[in-house]
Amino acid sequence: MKVEQRIIVALDVPSLEGAIALVNQLPQVSFWKVGLELFTSTGPQILHVLKSQNKRIFLDLKFHDIPNTVAGACxxxxxxxxxxxxxxxxxxxxxxxxxxxxxxxxxxxxxxxxPQLIAISLLTSISSRQLAFDLKIPLELPEYTLEMALLAKEAGLDGAVCSPQEATQLRETCGDDFVLVCPGVRPTWAQQADQKRSLTPAQAIKAGADYLVIGRPITAAAKPELAWKRIFEEITTAV
Structure with missing residues (x-):
């Protein structure tokens, strides 16, 4: 896989116009993430736009419901x-x-x-303390994330979303064919924001991530195209 195909840029904007402007500003990006905010705003329109430009799409709607309902949505x-x-x-x-x-x-x-169906193991905004005290989960965070990934693998799913800090363990246990998608990736020059379990792009690739999901470090930068180039060059040195 080419390096640029491993960077998924998050289209975390509230409108179709804003999304199109960002896509046009970053023609070198081949893989875009469409999440809840944008899809709720535009519906499938943004997907049609991206497909018309031969972009790859990560539809990150994080379905969570009873079997019949998630089946219909999928x-x-x-x-x-x-x-x-x-x-x-x-x-x-x-x-x-x-x-x-x-x-x-x-x-x-x-x-x-x-599509490759990817399981959310644990949101990267959740810390070990929150897992234990807020969600009352009696497992250590890395163990819990692994259990969720193994459940997905048993169900026949293609991979899991995990923080880069858990990528090495999941790669070793779930195998090379299990796709690992890692948000919570922050270059040293970017703010951490609400990500609690983060690594740099190079560290995440070395840890075993297949894809890195990166939003604000690129899209909120003064010059998004330069930010993308910096991250691309950092990953290139890691592969």
């Missing part, structure tokens, strides 16, 4: 021809299996390649 989402699609591992193994089958069905009905 069936529809797969029909858009997106490349990556997320569902919370805590939906449970029945929902994960139903989502995987439905995504395959939806893609076949639309005549497109099925």
């Amino acid at each position: 069936r529809v989402a797969a029909g858009y021809g997106v490349d990556l699609l997320t569902i919370h591992a805590t939906s449970g193994i029945e929902a994960l299996k139903a989502a995987k089958e439905a995504a395959q069905t939806g893609a076949a009905q639309a005549g497109v390649k099925p």
Whole structure:
């Protein structure tokens, strides 16, 4: 995989116009993330725009519901021809299996390649303390993240979203074919913001990440194209 294909830039903007402007400003970006805010604002319009420009799409809607509901959502989402699609591992193994089958069905009905279905192990904004005291989970954070990834693997999913700090353990346990998508990636020159478990782009790649999801360090930079270039060059030295 080419280095530039491993950088997924987050289109975390509230409007279609803003998203299009950002895509046009960064023509070198081949892979974009569409999350809850933008998809709620535009619906599938932004997906059609990205597909028309031959961009790859990470549709990060983090489905979390009963098996029948997530299956229906994944069936529809797969029909858009997106490349990556997320569902919370805590939906449970029945929902994960139903989502995987439905995504395959939806893609076949639309005549497109099925997306890789990726499980959310634990949001990168959650700390060990929050896991223990707020969510009352009795496992250590790395152990919990691994258990969620193994549940996804058992259900037949293609990979997991994890913080780069857990990537090495998941790579060693889940194998080389298990796709690891890592948000919470921050260059040394960028603010941490609300990310609690973060590494630099080079560190995340060395830890075993397949894809890095990076938003504000690029999109909020004074010169986004230069920020993207700096990150690209940093990753190039790590592979």
